[in-house]
Amino acid sequence: MAQRAFWKGYMKLSLVTCPVAMTPATSESEKVRFHTLNEKTGNRVVSHYVDAVTSKPVNEDDEVKGYPKGEEDYVFLEDEELEAVGLESTRTIDIEMFVSSDSIGWIWLDKPHYLVPDDSVGEEAFSVIRDAMAAAGMVGISRLVLYRRERAVMLEPRDKGIVLWTLRYGDEVRDAGDYFAEIDARKLDPDLVTLVGRLIDSRTQPWDPDMVRDPVQEKLLDIIASKKKGRRRPAKEKTDAAPSSSNVVSILDALKRSIKAEGRAKN
Structure with missing residues (x-):
């Protein structure tokens, strides 16, 4: 069942505009999550910031962002200053440029989202932009405020829709040459x-989503189900010992x- 869109706005190319809706293409909502509790009372534990020197709690109004300029020395930045440097949170994906679809390496791709037309009137404009990109072998590049941060995004035509990928920042991607250079060629x-x-x-063999199932999650669910029914938790399974690297084999x-x-x- 399709999830509700978490973002709605417009996709724009020059003077062509159409309303669009976006939904994350992946989800972790089914993952097993735990709360930290006080074992003696069974109550949930909450976190508070404390001063690293005085150990006294810090009021939320007194919290401020700081950039280290030396040992125990910081430059303070106010919320207004941080907000001033960001892209205005408009609801428009303005496609600024196009690049070849094979020119962006996989390592730059961060989080995928499904982008679809949001009404029947704008569906034709959406489809024309999608098909023109596919025919030219191009993807669109834009900027957008998502998850409270300004991000570069890539729009990739896929089937009847568009996949919008958030892209990693330049300083997040490490040069593979730094790690592969020493491998004997x-x-x-x-x-x-x-x-x-x-x-x-x-x-x-053919690809099957079961190839990437989460066995740890399945075991956790078994343990939780057993505890709900008052049964003892399953015994820990024995795993094969790691192969030794000391034996030289042809x-x-x-x-x-x-x-x-x-x-x-x-x-």
Whole structure:
């Protein structure tokens, strides 16, 4: 069942405007969440800010944002100053530019949202913009205030709608070269690559959402259900020991044994 839109506004391209509605494409509402309680009373525990030096509670009106400029030395910023530098929270996705759909790497994509027309009158304008982007192999770039922060967003045509991705900020993305540069780039034995290819082929299957199910969540729900019924919690399952890295094994031999094991498992 489709969820209610959490944001409504307009999508604009030059003089073309249409009303749109947006809903997050992912949800964590089904995740098991816990409250912290006082075990003696069963009451919920609440958090309060306290002064790190005096240990006295801090009144909410006395809280202020501070940027460290030295040890125990801060520049204070008032709420009005922080709000002044942000984009005005307009309800318009003004598409400022287009870029090739394959030019934005996956690492820049943050959170996906479904964007749909919000009335039948604006549906034609929405569809024309969507189809024109798809035909040109382009995605739109805009800026928007979401989740109380100004964000760059990417609009990607998808099926009959548009997926709006919030994009990560430039200082959030680390350069892969800093981490991969030390990996040896020597030429590999083609026989080894062929054997791994056979392993990949033997394990290839159609995508299924069950591949990314959460077994921890399922076990937590079992424990909660047992406790509701007054039963003892299930015994902890034994897990296989981690393979030791101290044993030096020939990669070729290991691959051959793996392929044999895969064949036996299928028979």
